[in-house]
């Protein structure tokens with residue numbers, strides 16, 4: 001599991017640019033909620049900051065101090081009116097305690113897949129359910145596991161790294177080439193991703209290589225639906241992209257779910 005430490009945080013915005021249209025989508029949903037918005041796994045504020053800039057007050061929660069520190073840094077450069085709309089919390093989405101009436105809780109950019117066990121997934125959904133007002137909404141996106149890709153990459157994680165991105169190091173200004181290898185563990189339903197960040201000089205000579213690994217639990221469509229329903233949510237929509245197109249296999253799963261009150265048993 002990645003720690004999202006200082007190294008990850010520094011490079012995050014430069015290689016994890018999100019999914020097409022995701023920021024606009026989440027900002028729109030937050031505007032519709034109007035107030036009482038919480039983003040779980042807010043990271044460096046990629047979505048949180050534009051949400052506050054659009055006039056919506058939002059709480060950002062993350063368990064990685066280095067990611068939150070970058071979000072703080074971004075906010076510090078913004079007008080006080082924007083800063084005042086944001087509150088950042090260092091906590092774990094599996095077990096958080098906030099004193100707020102929440103209309104909308106979001107878990108953008110596949111952060112839900114960092115929950116590696118069924119127990120963690122259910123704990124998180126229960127915690128979200130507890131924090132939402134009656135009929136409050138949960139919106140999250142995850143990738144839809146593509147069966148052919150899974151089958152093709154289910155062997156051992158080999159030494160073959162595929163070039164992924166080239167970008168500039170935000171501090172040294174040098175070129176960073178990122179290389180990636182993936183493996184799907186079909187028994188444990190895990191995606192194991194290995195990334196090497198290589199810093200090169202102007203001649204293309206390698207100066208340093210930093211290795212990172214990331215493990216995600218991929219979730220199938222009807223598995224996610226069951227998880228949501230078992231946790232007391234009614235699914236209102238499943239989109240396949242952030243333009244609200246239909247779901248299709250191997251694309252995205254963008255879930256909009258509404259809290260339903262669980263029946264109280266007579267005492």
Ligand SMILES: C[S@@+](CC[C@H](N)C(=O)[O-])C[C@H]1O[C@@H](n2cnc3c(N)ncnc32)[C@H](O)[C@@H]1O
Nearest residue numbers: 004041042043046062063064092093109111114
């Ligand atoms: C892929 S990043 C997404 C960041 C941001 N939402 C975005 O769209 O750019 C995932 C984030 O989830 C956070 N995260 C992972 N597991 C978490 C947990 N159990 N509780 C809180 N945050 C968590 C990580 O620290 C990281 O910042």
